[in-house]
Amino acid sequence: MNRRRTILKYALAMPLVWSAAPLAGLAGTASPPGAQAYFHYPLDGIHVPQRFTVRIGLKEMGVAPAGVVRPSTGHHHLLVDTELKDLTKAIPSDYNHIHLGNGQTEVLLTLMPGPHTLQLVLGDHDHVPHTPPVVSKRITIYVR
Secondary structure (H helix, E strand, C coil), X not given: CHHHHHHHHHHHHHHHHHHHHHHHHHHCCECCCCCEEEEEECCCCCEECCEEEEEEEEECCEECCCCCCCCCXXXXXXXXXXXXXXXXXXXXXXXXXXXXXXXXXXXXXXXCCEEEEEEEEEECCCCCECECCCECCXXXXXXX
């Protein structure tokens, strides 16, 4: 009788374990220690023309297109004049959140004259920031 109760207890618990599995991906894919996204160009505080190329660097990880599942990889997202408030959800795609989903490490950007902020966030195959997030320093540039 005890054995039957034990089997029944595990049989009832298994659907709970299986149903929690899809939730694990919501936290983002794991990033390795020391992973870092950074700007090759522009650098913080410089003046740039209205149209310029942003060049991106990445340490301790590789770049893969969106949708490709490989360990220690992701693709870049460029945040322009905005902050990412929720690092557990997919990064939106709009004028302020530029997806480099083909695995690009540079992008041609056109901005209006004045000060602007730029920040990089590495996203996994589903555009969700990694855990812990791989985020660059937020920089300010001045467009002439």
